[in-house]
Amino acid sequence: xxxxxxxxxxxxxxxxxxxxxxxxxxxxxxxxxxxxxxxxxxxxxxxxxxxxxxxxxxxxxxxxxxxxxxxxxxxxxxxxxxxxxxxxxxxx
Amino acid sequence: xxxxxxxxxxxxxxxxxxxxxxxxxxxxxxxxxxxxxxxxxxxxxxxxxxxxxxxxxxxxxxxxxxxxxxxxxxxxxxxxxxxxxxxxxxxx
Amino acid sequence: xxxxxxxxxxxxxxxxxxxxxxxxxxxxxxxxxxxxxxxxxxxxxxxxxxxxxxxxxxxxxxxxxxxxxxxxxxxxxxxxxxxxxxxxxxxx
Amino acid sequence: xxxxxxxxxxxxxxxxxxxxxxxxxxxxxxxxxxxxxxxxxxxxxxxxxxxxxxxxxxxxxxxxxxxxxxxxxxxxxxxxxxxxxxxxxxxx
Amino acid sequence: xxxxxxxxxxxxxxxxxxxxxxxxxxxxxxxxxxxxxxxxxxxxxxxxxxxxxxxxxxxxxxxxxxxxxxxxxxxxxxxxxxxxxxxxxxxx
Amino acid sequence: xxxxxxxxxxxxxxxxxxxxxxxxxxxxxxxxxxxxxxxxxxxxxxxxxxxxxxxxxxxxxxxxxxxxxxxxxxxxxxxxxxxxxxxxxxxx
Amino acid sequence: xxxxxxxxxxxxxxxxxxxxxxxxxxxxxxxxxxxxxxxxxxxxxxxxxxxxxxxxxxxxxxxxxxxxxxxxxxxxxxxxxxxxxxxxxxxx
Amino acid sequence: xxxxxxxxxxxxxxxxxxxxxxxxxxxxxxxxxxxxxxxxxxxxxxxxxxxxxxxxxxxxxxxxxxxxxxxxxxxxxxxxxxxxxxxxxxxx
Amino acid sequence: xxxxxxxxxxxxxxxxxxxxxxxxxxxxxxxxxxxxxxxxxxxxxxxxxxxxxxxxxxxxxxxxxxxxxxxxxxxxxxxxxxxxxxxxxxxx
Amino acid sequence: xxxxxxxxxxxxxxxxxxxxxxxxxxxxxxxxxxxxxxxxxxxxxxxxxxxxxxxxxxxxxxxxxxxxxxxxxxxxxxxxxxxxxxxxxxxx
Numbered sequence: 001x002x003x004x005x006x007x008x009x010x011x012x013x014x015x016x017x018x019x020x021x022x023x024x025x026x027x028x029x030x031x032x033x034x035x036x037x038x039x040x041x042x043x044x045x046x047x048x049x050x051x052x053x054x055x056x057x058x059x060x061x062x063x064x065x066x067x068x069x070x071x072x073x074x075x076x077x078x079x080x081x082x083x084x085x086x087x088x089x090x091x092x
Numbered sequence: 093x094x095x096x097x098x099x100x101x102x103x104x105x106x107x108x109x110x111x112x113x114x115x116x117x118x119x120x121x122x123x124x125x126x127x128x129x130x131x132x133x134x135x136x137x138x139x140x141x142x143x144x145x146x147x148x149x150x151x152x153x154x155x156x157x158x159x160x161x162x163x164x165x166x167x168x169x170x171x172x173x174x175x176x177x178x179x180x181x182x183x184x
Numbered sequence: 185x186x187x188x189x190x191x192x193x194x195x196x197x198x199x200x201x202x203x204x205x206x207x208x209x210x211x212x213x214x215x216x217x218x219x220x221x222x223x224x225x226x227x228x229x230x231x232x233x234x235x236x237x238x239x240x241x242x243x244x245x246x247x248x249x250x251x252x253x254x255x256x257x258x259x260x261x262x263x264x265x266x267x268x269x270x271x272x273x274x275x276x
Numbered sequence: 277x278x279x280x281x282x283x284x285x286x287x288x289x290x291x292x293x294x295x296x297x298x299x300x301x302x303x304x305x306x307x308x309x310x311x312x313x314x315x316x317x318x319x320x321x322x323x324x325x326x327x328x329x330x331x332x333x334x335x336x337x338x339x340x341x342x343x344x345x346x347x348x349x350x351x352x353x354x355x356x357x358x359x360x361x362x363x364x365x366x367x368x
Numbered sequence: 369x370x371x372x373x374x375x376x377x378x379x380x381x382x383x384x385x386x387x388x389x390x391x392x393x394x395x396x397x398x399x400x401x402x403x404x405x406x407x408x409x410x411x412x413x414x415x416x417x418x419x420x421x422x423x424x425x426x427x428x429x430x431x432x433x434x435x436x437x438x439x440x441x442x443x444x445x446x447x448x449x450x451x452x453x454x455x456x457x458x459x460x
Numbered sequence: 461x462x463x464x465x466x467x468x469x470x471x472x473x474x475x476x477x478x479x480x481x482x483x484x485x486x487x488x489x490x491x492x493x494x495x496x497x498x499x500x501x502x503x504x505x506x507x508x509x510x511x512x513x514x515x516x517x518x519x520x521x522x523x524x525x526x527x528x529x530x531x532x533x534x535x536x537x538x539x540x541x542x543x544x545x546x547x548x549x550x551x552x
Numbered sequence: 553x554x555x556x557x558x559x560x561x562x563x564x565x566x567x568x569x570x571x572x573x574x575x576x577x578x579x580x581x582x583x584x585x586x587x588x589x590x591x592x593x594x595x596x597x598x599x600x601x602x603x604x605x606x607x608x609x610x611x612x613x614x615x616x617x618x619x620x621x622x623x624x625x626x627x628x629x630x631x632x633x634x635x636x637x638x639x640x641x642x643x644x
Numbered sequence: 645x646x647x648x649x650x651x652x653x654x655x656x657x658x659x660x661x662x663x664x665x666x667x668x669x670x671x672x673x674x675x676x677x678x679x680x681x682x683x684x685x686x687x688x689x690x691x692x693x694x695x696x697x698x699x700x701x702x703x704x705x706x707x708x709x710x711x712x713x714x715x716x717x718x719x720x721x722x723x724x725x726x727x728x729x730x731x732x733x734x735x736x
Numbered sequence: 737x738x739x740x741x742x743x744x745x746x747x748x749x750x751x752x753x754x755x756x757x758x759x760x761x762x763x764x765x766x767x768x769x770x771x772x773x774x775x776x777x778x779x780x781x782x783x784x785x786x787x788x789x790x791x792x793x794x795x796x797x798x799x800x801x802x803x804x805x806x807x808x809x810x811x812x813x814x815x816x817x818x819x820x821x822x823x824x825x826x827x828x
Numbered sequence: 829x830x831x832x833x834x835x836x837x838x839x840x841x842x843x844x845x846x847x848x849x850x851x852x853x854x855x856x857x858x859x860x861x862x863x864x865x866x867x868x869x870x871x872x873x874x875x876x877x878x879x880x881x882x883x884x885x886x887x888x889x890x891x892x893x894x895x896x897x898x899x900x901x902x903x904x905x906x907x908x909x910x911x912x913x914x915x916x917x918x919x920x
Binding site: 704 | 737738739796797798800801802817819820821822
Binding site: 065 | 185186187244245246248249250265267268269270
């Protein structure tokens with residue numbers, strides 16, 4: 001079951017560059033695992049913004065919330081979720 | 093080069109059901125061709141709305157505009173374009 | 185799997201009172217069936233607006249889109265869908 | 277008398293993880309009591325957000341304000357209240 | 369139980385000046401009755417707009433919806449309802 | 461001359477509970493005086509928000525600004541002012 | 553007593569060029585009279601828009617509403633009114 | 645050449661009352677000079693807000709930016725600029 | 737003196753394809769002349785929209801309004817004007 | 829390939845005037861280099877705001893993101909990117 005998300009990240013000013021680097025390393029690992037499992041089908045940087053679009057493939061709304069809230073940077077993210085259905089013109 | 097789009101369709105009230113059916117058939121063919129050529133990488137219905145998200149892969153901004161403005165329903169669409177870059181956490 | 189929706193209805197000015205009454209009768213039947221099947225868990229009028237909140241319980245995003253787009257008044261509705269997950273404080 | 281609410285929680289950056297855990301424990305108890313009394317008919321997590329939808333059943337606007345402002349996290353919440361009426365198509 | 373409302377009126381272009389005059393006469397009577405019954409505590413024109421603020425005093429959300437949807441111009445109104453509670457600083 | 465206002469209060473995070481209590485006591489006195497003078501005709505809590513609607517009756521725009529900017533909590537308020545005129549359907 | 557307004561004009565599509573010319577002539581006369589009476593202190597075109605800013609000087613909110621609703625094009629205007637007070641830095 | 649501006653001031657929480665008083669005194673002088681030079685034709689407080697509307701008369705866009713960015717409080721202002729042209733109904 | 741504009745075009749539904757073609761031909765000539773005169777320094781299509789960004793170089797606000805309101809499609813345009821000043825980092 | 833951008837800069841309150849001056853010097857050098865390379869075709873200050881419009885000419889979306897995220901002040905910028913195509917009326 002597919003969902004399009006947009007995630008915008010805003011770090012609080014008190015975080016040091018080291019803190020942020022740690023978050024980014026953990027995020028890369030977490031995101032990579034989700035991609036290898038097929039739960040993230042694609043993730044793209046939005047040009048000029050600290051934000052991404054990602055396409056999730058999960059079984060349930062609950063699973064999606066669990067996956068999203070497990071992102072290391074989740075406390076600093078604003079997430080917008082758009083549920084997707086099959087498009088009648090899609091050839092897949 | 094990738095772009096995420098959101099297209100919302102609103103038909104003017106004077107269009108008949110037959111007119112709309114003709115538009116939809118032409119749209120399906122046009123969209124199918126773009127998918128077969130790889131210029132649309134994915135197209136998804138937004139649940140509950142006469143709208144879609146689509147992922148385009150084209151060479152230039154000009155090509156994207158040409159492709160979008162060629163949709164049979166283009167005069168009735170509101171299109172929002174988001175340019176995408178490679179995400180550092182993407183494994184592809 | 186639960187979703188909260190908000191549906192706002194706007195009839196085009198050319199619809200007669202009779203047309204609207206027909207739509208409303210068909211809508212009542214369609215909505216009643218969904219409630220009896222348990223796919224709508226609750227539907228409430230928003231005070232002062234031709235709009236409602238409804239709580240849907242369906243298996244998939246695709247099923248939700250099929251159910252929503254089957255409403256007789258769907259062409260005149262603006263629908264906003266919010267996917268829901270279990271709340272950690274819910275006692276149910 | 278029914279009301280739909282949406283509550284969004286934002287903690288100020290100076291709160292420690294312990295402070296937040298205390299708030300969450302008190303919140304769980306407070307929310308559980310309201311559910312057992314029937315004053316909250318349902319509460320759901322909004323997927324991907326630190327937010328919920330809840331359905332309240334209380335006697336008056338004043339009672340609703342008293343209940344909402346009693347939430348332990350109320351100072352950190354943004355609450356939107358939508359008064360509900362019986363929907364003509366509801367079978368309940 | 370008090371509610372503040374804002375009502376904005378937009379007539380469709382096909383209504384004649386006579387139609388509008390009839391609506392306005394019926395509206396005046398309907399509104400006057402609600403004021404005499406005490407269900408409208410005050411109604412004020414918003415300067416420069418075809419809109420008003422009104423203060424309603426009714427028993428329930430359902431009664432408020434019934435009263436609002438009974439306005440002759442209701443099909444041409446956009447209504448925003450704000451539930452009110454006693455203010456701790458009010459001396460009444 | 462009447463004006464509807466909406467005031468939203470946001471305290472900065474560094475204010476202590478004691479500071480806030482002092483503000484609230486001064487606010488209660490200030491607001492009470494305005495009500496006894498008839499310059500505030502009514503003040504109501506907006507359910508679920510640290511906000512109010514108030515109906516002011518003053519002689520001039522300048523007097524209204526002086527009264528509003530004299531509120532002890534004014535530096536922490538966002539105020540929206542709507543000038544009101546007599547409504548043709550008002551029976552008062 | 554001063555108010556800043558912004559008026560945006562939108563003519564319905566069925567109005568002919570002649571109708572519009574008649575409206576514009578009546579508007580010019582009405583606006584000119586208000587300026588000669590000093591009730592409009594200044595009126596300026598907003599560059600690139602069929603809109604203006606005007607500065608009104610009237611005795612009361614009621615007078616302002618009467619003046620605004622008397623504009624020949626009032627039914628086609630969207631008006632936003634901002635009440636003004638003396639600025640402490642104004643040298644006038 | 646005329647421009648309407650709206651300036652909203654927000655002081656950061658760390659500024660002391662003394663700091664603010666110094667800013668206000670410098671602002672009064674700066675604003676007074678611009679008025680005496682005729683570069684500000686009028687400045688008005690927006691009722692209930694720490695904001696003003698001002699009417700500027702300068703030679704160029706560059707001059708306007710220089711004047712605006714020279715305000716002592718400029719770092720704490722949000723400024724909106726609307727270029728004005730002669731209105732065909734203006735009698736001046 | 738430079739201004740950035742964004743123009744969005746919406747044709748009313750009653751215009752025929754021929755009417756639109758006539759407008760487009762007149763628009764092309766008008767726009768071309770402005771470019772040859774240097775009053776338009778650049779004009780670009782916004783991808784996926786019937787809209788453009790253009791950079792104007794004119795002497796005054798009044799001249800800009802005259803030029804904009806002279807576009808054949810002006811009655812069907814929504815125009816947003818942003819006055820520009822020299823940027824301190826510009827090397828031109 | 830062209831893109832119009834709007835960049836708004838907001839410095840966090842803890843930055844000193846010296847810190848800001850360092851950022852501005854580095855920004856000037858970075859921006860100057862991009863202009864000399866032709867990757868920025870023009871950059872303009874938005875009057876009254878700490879913001880600019882810039883016109884970029886780059887090969888790909890990825891290059892644009894790399895260039896934008898390399899700005900020394902990027903962490904303090906909000907950037908909006910609009911992809912541009914050739915306008916049919918452009919004479920260039």
